[in-house]
Amino acid sequence: MSHAALTSTTAFKALAQHAPDAQRWSMRDLFAEDPQRFERMSLEAAGLFLDYSKNRVDGRTLELLVSLARERGLEQQREAMFTGAKINNTEGRAVLHTALRAPRDASLAVDGQDVIADVHAVLDRVRGFTDAVRSGSWLGHTGKPITDVVNIGIGGSDLGPKMVCLALRQYAHPRLRMHFVSNVDGHDIDANLQDLDPATTLFIVASKTFTTAETMMNAQTARAWFLRSAPEDALARHFVAVSTNTEAIRAFGIDPANMFPFWDWVGGRYSVWSAIGLPVALAVGFGYFADFLAGAHEMDQHFRSAPLEENMPALLALIGFWNRQFLGAGSVSIAPYHQDLNRFPAYLQQLDMESNGKRVTRDGQPVDTPTCPVIWGDCGTNGQHAYFQLLHQGTDLTPIDFIAALRPAHEYENHHAALLANCFAQSEAFMKGKTPDEVRADLAQQGLDAAEVERLVPHKTFPGNIPSNTILVEYLTPHALGALVALYEHRTFVQGVLWNVNSFDQWGVELGKVLARKIESELTGQAQPDLHDSSTNGLIARAKAAV
Numbered sequence: 001m002s003h004a005a006l007t008s009t010t011a012f013k014a015l016a017q018h019a020p021d022a023q024r025w026s027m028r029d030l031f032a033e034d035p036q037r038f039e040r041m042s043l044e045a046a047g048l049f050l051d052y053s054k055n056r057v058d059g060r061t062l063e064l065l066v067s068l069a070r071e072r073g074l075e076q077q078r079e080a081m082f083t084g085a086k087i088n089n090t091e092g093r094a095v096l097h098t099a100l101r102a103p104r105d106a107s108l109a110v111d112g113q114d115v116i117a118d119v120h121a122v123l124d125r126v127r128g129f130t131d132a133v134r135s136g137s138w139l140g141h142t143g144k145p146i147t148d149v150v151n152i153g154i155g156g157s158d159l160g161p162k163m164v165c166l167a168l169r170q171y172a173h174p175r176l177r178m179h180f181v182s183n184v185d186g187h188d189i190d191a192n193l194q195d196l197d198p199a200t201t202l203f204i205v206a207s208k209t210f211t212t213a214e215t216m217m218n219a220q221t222a223r224a225w226f227l228r229s230a231p232e233d234a235l236a237r238h239f240v241a242v243s244t245n246t247e248a249i250r251a252f253g254i255d256p257a258n259m260f261p262f263w264d265w266v267g268g269r270y271s272v273w274s275a276i277g278l279p280v281a282l283a284v285g286f287g288y289f290a291d292f293l294a295g296a297h298e299m300d301q302h303f304r305s306a307p308l309e310e311n312m313p314a315l316l317a318l319i320g321f322w323n324r325q326f327l328g329a330g331s332v333s334i335a336p337y338h339q340d341l342n343r344f345p346a347y348l349q350q351l352d353m354e355s356n357g358k359r360v361t362r363d364g365q366p367v368d369t370p371t372c373p374v375i376w377g378d379c380g381t382n383g384q385h386a387y388f389q390l391l392h393q394g395t396d397l398t399p400i401d402f403i404a405a406l407r408p409a410h411e412y413e414n415h416h417a418a419l420l421a422n423c424f425a426q427s428e429a430f431m432k433g434k435t436p437d438e439v440r441a442d443l444a445q446q447g448l449d450a451a452e453v454e455r456l457v458p459h460k461t462f463p464g465n466i467p468s469n470t471i472l473v474e475y476l477t478p479h480a481l482g483a484l485v486a487l488y489e490h491r492t493f494v495q496g497v498l499w500n501v502n503s504f505d506q507w508g509v510e511l512g513k514v515l516a517r518k519i520e521s522e523l524t525g526q527a528q529p530d531l532h533d534s535s536t537n538g539l540i541a542r543a544k545a546a547v
């Protein structure tokens with residue numbers, strides 16, 4: 001395993017030598033030269049299909065990338081993660097989101113504790129509780145079943161359950177409406193509580209640390225809102241908590257019987273598989289939640305055992321790395337051609353940017369290449385009518401991940417054909433572009449005179465050669481979604497190994513948790529304004545004058 005600077009590894013040097021040629025390749029030519037390219041550069045795993053043929057790579061590029069992964073110790077580090085080694089070396093923690101979806105008969109000890117038994121004990125409690133709420137046997141304090149569930153959490157305690165509840169809305173319980181409050185901005189909780197009846201509302205306070213200021217403030221506000229119309233002893237029927245911090249939950253006044261624990265070896269952004277997924281299990285039922293876990297587990301097994309040359313997360317990661325390091329792609333656009341995946345880009349944004357948005361290696365040395373690109377995106381076809389312009393003709397190279405389901409969960413077949421046609425047409429257009437001669441031929445056919453044709457040619461030319469991956473599922477089932485999320489988790493892991501960064505800490509996010517405290521006390525008058533810079537002083541003064 002190499003801890004050498006990335007650029008000094010043998011495989012990186014070989015890639016750097018190979019790159020100038022590869023940078024000149026046109027994907028049109030690569031396809032023309034190899035009729036088998038699609039067969040060669042696509043694969044199936046855990047019910048997902050990945051086409052990575054529309055990338056500026058050939059067999060040699062992939063070979064060199066796989067060599068780099070080996071030289072960086074990917075296989076050993078993968079095994080270290082799966083077996084509970086403390087690979088989160090700045091927090092001294094194991095990284096075991098994979099254990100959250102391991103079957104009951106698996107076994108894994110961390111610090112002498114059987115984590116699989118712990119995981120399934122909590123899952124059994126999740127099943128019991130969610131069955132009761134869904135069946136209507138869990139009653140609010142006036143004897144009515146729950147109709148509305150409000151998850152209060154932020155970051156990893158919000159983005160996962162929210163994304164999955166939206167993605168699986170087809171499976172949702174007809175009586176239960178799900179709400180998510182994350183922002184400390186009172187407009188968020190205000191909008192969410194607008195039409196709710198406290199007597200039929202269940203609050204989930206979700207916080208790994210149970211100290212996060214936004215979540216604590218929203219939870220206190222929800223508690224006060226609830227107690228306006230209910231007695232204290234009704235809280236136990238309406239407030240549950242998910243956390244690793246039992247003491248703090250008790251101090252908040254939540255019944256210990258209503259606590260769903262998880263563990264410090266689950267990172268926030270990797271926690272949807274734990275009791276943080278409680279809103280998902282409530283919405284779709286424990287059976288489908290278990291399918292979601294099973295889909296992820298199938299991807300885990302593929303990732304853990306498939307040779308790197310045929311390993312879907314590894315290939316996705318290696319190609320992303322190639323695009324970043326050697327084609328200069330500073331961002332990646334995620335384009336789900338599925339409306340129910342509309343929160344997926346935001347979810348991936350946290351997963352990837354919080355994990356690999358790092359500038360020092362695991363040993364504290366400055367990295368010697370760029371690391372995580374910016375991840376962003378929105379649903380196709382909406383993006384096509386907005387920012388796709390920049391992707392087609394802007395000055396930066398932005399690779400795209402297309403994600404689609406072959407079959408819809410609705411009956412409007414004509415819509416689905418139109419959707420898929422757009423998805424495939426875009427990936428083709430990004431690859432092929434449109435040459436000046438093709439533009440000329442088009443315009444001439446429309447009867448434009450020669451001068452007008454030449455005036456328009458530069459504007460209507462598309463460089464193409466823009467890399468993309470296409471990921472297909474048959475239906476967007478809980479199983480497929482689990483596999484899809486795990487695919488991206490492992491992609492992030494592999495890239496972290498290549499860059500030799502700790503993908504499992506988040507000191508930049510921790511900073512945000514303390515920064516605001518001082519100014520908040522100045523704003524609310526508890527502390528005398530300190531001397532900040534003139535801008536910050538001026539902004540505080542304006543806010544105080546407006547109160």
Ligand code: G6Q
Nearest residue numbers: 155156157207208209212268269
């Ligand atoms: C995730 C991050 C971060 C975290 C939130 C909420 O990996 O650490 O997004 O999830 O800051 O933290 P709590 O769950 O502790 O409230």
